[in-house]
Each structure stands twice: as C-alpha cells, then as structure tokens.
Amino acid sequence: MSTVMKTTRDVKGIGLSIPRPDGPEKVTGQVQYVADLSPRGLLHAKLLRSPHAHARILRIDVSRARALPGVRAVLTAADIPELKRKAPTRAHAVLAIDRVVFAGQPVAAVAADEPAIAEEALDLIDVQYEVLPVSADPLEAMKPGAPPVADAGTEADTSEAQAHGSVAGVTTEAKPAKAVNISQQARIQRGDVAKGFAESDVVIEKTYRVPMVHQGYLEPHAVLAQWDTTGFLTLWSSTQGSFNTRSEVADVLELSENRIKVIPMECGGGFGGKIRALCEPITAILARATGRPVRYVMTRREELEAGMPAPQVIIRLKTGVKRDGTLMAIEGEAVLESGAFSGAVLAVSGVFLASLYLWPSFDVKGFEVLTHKPSIAAYRAPVAPQTIFAIDSQMEQLAKAIGVDPVEFRLRHLQREGDKMANGQPWLSNGGAEVLTRLAEHPLWKKRAEWKASSPKGRLRGTGLSLGGWLGGLQPTGATVRLNPDGSVQVLTGQVDIAGTNIALAQIAATAYGIDVDKVRITTGDTDVAPMTGLSAGSKTIYTVGVAVMEAAKDARNQTLEIAAKELEASVHDLEIDNEKVVVRGVPDKGITLAQIGKKGNLYMSKVQPVLGVSHPAFSQQAPAFCAQLAKIEIDPETGEVTLHDFVVVQDVGKAINPLAIEGQMQGGAVQSLGMALTEALVYDDKARLTNPSLLDYRKLTSADLPNIETIIVEKPSPHGPFGARGVGEPPIVPAPAAIANAIEDATGVRLTELPLTSERIALAIASAT
Amino acid sequence: MRRFELILPESVDDCVRALAQRGPETKLLAGGTDLLPQLKNGLLKPARVIDLSGVARLRAIEPADGQGLRIGSAVTARTLELDNIVRARYLSLAESGALVGSVQVRNLATLGGNLCNAAPSADMAPPLLALDAEAVITGPKGERRVPIAAFFTGVRHTVLAPDELLVELVVPTPAPHSGGNYLRHTPRRELDIAVVGVASQLTLANGVCTKARIALAAVAPVPVRATAAEQSLEGQPVTPDRIARAADLALEVARPISDQRGSAEFRRHLVRVLTRRTLITALARASA
C-alpha cells in the first residue's frame, strides 16, 4: 500500500502547505455548529444534576416543575423504560435510577420553550438524597472496605483501549478479594527485578502524580435531536465519530442502527472527549417525549463538573542503573483513576514504562480504580503524557546521578525497531531516535549551559527536553472517489474534519488520481450516505482514512484509464493522465479529457460505466510516531513564575502530506501538553466535588503565557501509511510535562514529581530547599 | 439564566427611587462581570435587576470639589487602565485596572462592581485603601461618605444598605514625592484572579518617609491595611532593611485560607515577596 504513486506529471497534491478550503467560512462565523441550529418548534433541554458525589435517591417530586408554563417535559429514570440498572457505560447511565455515583450526574431532565424556563423548572424539582460515604482518592478507593462505586457485576469497559488501537497482550489478573473499586488490573514481568536492583549502583524511587485534566475543547458538548412520524431519529451532533455515536445511541435506546441518522456538525474540538456518547441519549429521549426538536448544549460548568476528563494517574517507579550506564531493573505501579465508570487505557502505561527503554528486568503493575468522580474518557494520546512524565523524569535523574549526557543515555537505551515490547510484540519502524537526535543538534540544546549561566539577578534559567510518542491507532474505514461529468473529482468519507484533515485527504486523492487538488472536492457525509468511517481520534485519520482515499482514488484512476483505453484503442499501460486529460504516452495529441470520460458515465443511454472508486480497508500494522520537545525557561524563584522563552517540537510524521496543517497539530498539541505541565488540574475536595468548575480557575494557557512554538518536521516513512505518512495528532501532547520538569531541575536543582508544576509548587519547593 | 424583571433608570435619583420601591430581591447591575456568572450559576436568583448603564454620572471622572478626583462607580477597569489623570496620579489604581480579567472583561468590569462584589481578591480595593479613598454612597436618606477602609464588612458584604447605591469614589491627590504600586500573583498572566494582591503607597519628604500605606487582597475576609508595617516605615528613610522588615510585619494582618487558588502557606509567602517588591517600586516612583 505504500508504493510511491507514479503520476505522469507533478500534480498539486501531497507535500504542499495548502490552507483548508473552508477557511473563509471559519473566519467569518459562517460554519455551523450544533448550537447554531434553531429549527422551527425548537425546545431547550436542561439537566438536574446531583450535588452529591455518592447518594441514594429516596424520592423525586417533579410535579411542580411539570406545572410550570412553558415546560414541555420533565423526565426521571422512571420515565425511561430502556434504562438498565447496571449501566455498563456512562452513556447507558442516562439518568440516575436510585443511586448517584458522582457529583454532576444527571437525575432529571427538562425540555422547555426557553432555557430560562427550563432552568426554573430544575429549581422546582425536589430530590431527597441520602448522602453516602465517598471514595474520593484512588489510593484509598483501592483498599478493602472503601465505599464501593460500581454496582456489583458491572464489566470493565475496554472499548476505549480498542478505539485507540493500543497494545493488547498485557495479561489481566484476577482482582484481590474485597478491593471492590479495582476494575481492571494487569501486570507485565520479565527477568529478576530484585537481582537487578541488588546489582545496581544507583537506585531511584519516586512517585509521579498527574491529576484529572479536561480536554478543554472550546465548544461544549451539544446535540440536536428530532424524530419523524415513523420513529426515525436524526441527531445533529458535535462528535468525533458519527458512526460510533450512532452505535452507542442505538444500543442505549434499543433501536436498530438504520433507524438513526447522525449528522456530524462542525466539531468545535474534541481531543478524545467527544468520542463516546454523553448527552445524545437524553436529548433523543426528550425529543421523543415532546414530539419536538430538542437541543441540549452543556454549560462550561457542566463540562468541567460532569464531562469525561482524563484519568488521574499515579505512578510509582523504582529504577536501577550501574555506574557505567547499564540499565538494570524497573519496578512500577500505575494507578489510573477512572471515575465512576471503567474505561481507562491501561496498556499504554505498561508498554511505555517497561519497554520504551530496554530494561533487562521489569515488573510493572497497572490498576484501574473507580472513584466517585465523573468517569473518564480519552484525551489526546490517553495516558501517554502522564506515563512519559514519569519515565522520562526518571531517565533524566538516572543520567544525572551517574553523570552521563542525558540525551546519549536515552539514545543508548531507547528500544528500536524489532526490539520486543513488554507485551512481546516487536517495536515497528519509528523515528524515536531520529527526533531526539535532531533536537539534540538544536542550538538551544547545545547552548543550554550558556543560557543557565546567563541568569540575571533574582532569576534562574534552565533548559530541558523529553522524548515521547504514541503507538498509533487503527480502525476499519471506507471512502469513495467519483469522477464528475465536468472532469472534477469527488471524495466521500464519513470523516469528521476537526483539524483540517479533509484538505490532506483531498491532497492524497489528488496525487493518487493524478489531478490537481483544486479539482478535488471532499465531503463528510452523514451516517446515511457516507461509507463506514472510523473516529477522528488516535492519530489515525490520515494513516487509515488516508489509505482508503488513496486506494479509492487509485481505483477511480484505473477505471478512468480503462475507459480511456477502450475509447482510444490503446493499452492501459501506455496511458497517463496529464492536465486533466488521458493521453497516450509519447502521442500527446491522442487523448480524451477527464470531462469526456466523466460525461460518458452520466449520459442517458450511455454504455460506459461511471467511474466510482471504492476502498474499505482494515488494518493490522500500527505506525508508532515520536516527538521530542525542548523548553527554555526562566524562573522567578520567589513567586515560582515560569517564563517560557522558547519551545521546540521535533516530530516524525513519516511523510508530511500538508506541512501547514501538521505544524498546527504540533503547536496545538504542545500547548495542551504545556497546560498539563504548568497550570491545568481538576481539583476535588474530600467529598469528591470539583472546586474549580470555571475556565477562570481551570487554567488553560493563554497566548500571554506562551512563546512561539518552533516546529521541526522529520520524515521517516512508515511502511504502511499513505505515501509513508504516520499519525500526527497525539505525539505532540506527550513530552512537555517531563521537558518542563527537567528544565525546572536544570534551573533550580529542585525535582518536582506532581503536575501541574504550578508557581506555588515551584516557589515552595525552592523555599524549602534553601 | 432564570427570568427577572429589568429596570432601566437614567439618573441616580431614578436608581434610588427604584431601590426604595424594590421588592425583596433586587440586584444592581453594573458591568455584569461578577453578577452575570452568579446569576447563570444560580447562586443569585433576584426577581428584579436594576441596570446602571444608563446613568451617565456613574461613568464620570472629574475633579473633586476640594482636592482629588471623583471616579464614578461605573467607570470601567479599562478606563482606569488608560485614563491619563489616573495613570499620572494613581498609578497603582491604573495597574490594578489593567490586571482584571482580559480586555474583553475590562471593557465591562467597573470600579463599583469590583468593590460591591466584595470578593477578598478584589484588585481595585488595595490601591484605593493605600490611597485613602472615600466611597460616596447615596440612598433615600441622602448621601454619605465612608472611608474605603471601612467599606468592606465581610466576604461579599459591604456597608451598603439594601436601598443604597455606591455613586463614586473620591481619591485625594497624593502629596508631592509620592509613589505607589500594585502587584498581584496569578498562575496565569491574563484571565486570572489574585492569589495575593498588594498595593503600596509611599510619600517622601527630605529623604524621610512621611506616609506609608500598604494594603493586601486575598489574605483575609476583606481587603486589609498592614498598619504595623506602615508605621515601621514612617518617620525615617526607607532602606532595604526597613522594607524587608515591613514585608515581615505585613504578615501580621494576613489570615489567609487555603483554597483552589492557593494554599495559606503560599499566600503568606507571597505577602512577604509582593510587599517588598511593591515598596521597592513605590519608593523608586516617589523618588523620581
């Protein structure tokens, strides 16, 4: 599949920085998101949410709310026959039945003529709760006797792990007796760890903590639902995958999938948080109950209190090394706090801890633990930034402890293609060593000693780097490519285009077919018309949908040439496409235009088949993608304020289909990574209630906090991606926390192990160290 | 937002009348940057809202009768940030205006709103305390003046009676050779709220400090003056040692809590750091 296309002429296609064609609509406010839709008869939905993280619902009285003029429906679990007592996923827990398991869990739903009336109706609903003890801390929740979260018999949910194509093969163990909140557990071992530590000259043991963080997409979850008179449901949704949304909603509503159409609207950011269904089921149920279109748009407060954030990750690591730099042993324990429902990706942590670097012996355990908090979901490279924060911080400290160059130390031990991962599978082709080597050649790394020495009075300067990556996601998918009667080309997928992937797919189609991209139109279809298409997630849009588009375009090209061969009475092998015309090689005036071929496929009584290229591949080979980042910082040691002076991102993208769009991914991912490093955390009190439910107190970085993000693209072709491309989205969010922690240590001598690395943590650590 | 009745007065008298006729649940709306989030989150559910944006007098900045400046309660943070007179005479107040929220918020947020919301972290309170400002309050019984130091009575509580309105602040003109500075610490550079805020104001005469004012935000239920620290500076030259000692003394009035914005320990640490830094800047400005 990776064959380099031999087009007969250089077309305007892959490798060019082409701005997305819908840019003018985006910059003028013309593109439509769900909340922009207001069909006639629209009702507005609001949800009553539990103020308690764990409580029994004794009684719900909705009579006063139902009596409020303008209220069209007030529903509780009792009104929804499809609800299952043991909800297997968050999507199934549409409304709490008799117990709430996190603060913010929906208890009742209202549809009304105006949002203000719906809100007043919520005030009129009377719920009596019996407040129950909570499991607010994952380490406490693991212990026997902790307040239980799940109803007994609920299965672990590993669909997220599958969706992200993370590595299987990590053995799952039976959970210990009475540890009711451990929902998944795994262990990977090789060699004799005790012996390894005994023979080590330096052993470092640290615990790293990364709190729950929110994906932070600017557009809150939104859905519009409408039923027709035959019982057919249409959902306009802000989703990363319309087919997945359709499946989940069908499952919850016990409806056939061909009774549901999901129209993916412009998606105002997802980052993993808009993969799973969240508010689609309740909105559909309200629309069914009222017979009217119902729109539900989450408030930002609801997003933060009751969205689907990334798990808290606590990783204890013990590593041993010989003075000559030989790695000896690693022992680790990763605890992933999954909130009220299972769904964490356990395997990513295990693979990166045990087998990013070559440890002769390892023993790594992973636990998914339930607590009374909102259940988690994917967030761009799920669990990778958290894990790399731990292992890369540890590698840096080991290098420092034995006095070797930290880059050489990493490169010496980095596993390469063919080395066995912890799960026994070999590492596939990747550019891990290349990106780290490239970053180490950067002047900012070479001049780090001068930067440190240049610290002005009262300031401390430092530089840090880190290496991280993503194993790559896979999902079957489909695409069609048509030739239009005017000779232009039309690509159809169901791919939700968030970041500008459609222009890159169009470029792939252009090069594969042999026509300029200006002549290619690409459409994202809804679930009724598009071929089955995977999620916009896991760094796999270009890697998988790109293959489908490339193959469908090649198919269309072959069909085009076959038609031309008949028309021109020439061999297919002698034909080429040049300037929108199929010509016989060497006989430039013997040809037929694409428009002529296209017309023949569309004429009444014509005997020529229309050109319709189709591809619907499935995949088995991932393409790991690595990213190395460097931070040049200055610290005010008294206030702990960190000034980012420079930030460099080096990433292996395999083949840059559209460098402009790739740079955008690298810069955006880096800033999310920096937010996780420096300021972002969902902070809960001991009753498991969120204490910072606003964007004032949940601090995403602003433009004033950031330097320019320098991007350096490395191209080490992947064997299976279209034209050698690899996934691009996930890698840049991975390295920054470790890079910043390493830079802080370089500047101050203080090693911090708990994210975010806030000014408070930095200042107090410096104060207590001096 | 839940429903409410909206009243649109065009003069201070209209306001006072509307307040006098008020039902039990009326809120005054100025810039809305504190009030609207509270309405949206359901923390407040007033039956009536009185919009002050139509009252021109509240937006005026003009010389006070005696000495100083009258700053209307509906003057925006952005105006304080940019106004030439405010910048020239009361730089610390301009600095506090420049720090509120973001520019989109500063174009709405008002001086009176910042004070009447009475958050312990209110940025404009410390400079006004350090400048010995007075609040001009009006109500059915007429106008009264309250020193800003006595304006705040608790978290989200002020001396304003339910039927009263904050009209303006009168800020005396500092004596010659005066200088001030407001600094706050925030985890982000914009779009944030003070973990600790400190305003200092110094007046010098012949190398001796004749007047010192130090006021702190977000370390007690109300913005407070660090009087012991002030007194330690007055009557003598301001030296680095005395500044360090004043920074230590400022801690005496700090009763910080730990919350999601910062621990009590970090806040105490910051009081020292920011007091010292504002005094150094205030001294330089007074000496200039």
Added chain:
Amino acid sequence: MAKLVLNCTVNGEPAEVLVQPWDTLLDALRERMGLTGPKEGCGTGDCGACTVHLDGKPIASCLLLAMQARGHVVLTIEGLGRPGALHPLQDAFVRHGVPQCGFCIPGVLMAAAALLTENPHPTEEEIRYGIAGSLCRCTGYTKMLAAITETAGAAAGRRS
C-alpha cells in the same frame, strides 16, 4: 414578563429587536437576530469566544444584558468581513492556516481587530496580551501571532 424592544446598531444597520430582559447580548445576537458567529464557550467571560465590539471596544457579549446595548453600536464577526470580501485579518488567518476546529476564531479575530484599531503597530508582547482573553485549544496561538503580525505590518506598509 413582556419582551423589551432593543434598539441599537448591529453591523452597520439599525436594529430593532424584541428581547427578553434576561437575554444576554450574545443570546440576542444568536437567538433573536440569527448572528451565530459569536460563540458561547463558557458563558462567564473566561474564554473570549463571544467577543464582539461595543462602540468599537471588544467585550464579552455573554456578560452584557442585551438591553445594556440599547443605543450602542455592535459589531460581530459577520460585520467584520464576509467570504469574498474578507477583512485583512480574516484573510491572513486563512492563509496562515490558523483555523482548526474554528470555534474560538470569531472571538480571536474580533479581539485582534480591536487591538489593531487601538494600536496599529503592536509588539509581539502586545499582540499576545491583546488576544489573551481568547482561549484557543487547537492552534497553540503561534500561527495566530504570525497572521496578526503580518496584517499589522502590511497595514503599516500601506500607510508609509
């Protein structure tokens, strides 16, 4: 409670529209006037997606009641430029490949346009602070800075 009549100027045209007393300006623009370019990202003034100009100044339209705009001049992203007749900033944003998800973009552009009106030759630091009230989760701001810097430079070039 009866609806109120809001009279103001929107995108250069006089507007007379019925609003609820509790409608924010953002609600009125989006739900009563069909101007859905300004977005609601947080509703509390902490993200900038709803930024419009009121009398030429950028404001968070989610924090202003619609009736508070009575008699004032409102400019939304729809009035800044349109496809085929883009404002120079919009054109630069497209060419620099700034928009990804696009949700923050109308707000960022309104903040940037106000900045350049007030300060035609901003430094990088001034641009960074000028748009710091607008959160973006996709771009890392770098391409925005380049687009704004280029536009300011081009404007400066035209004047000189």
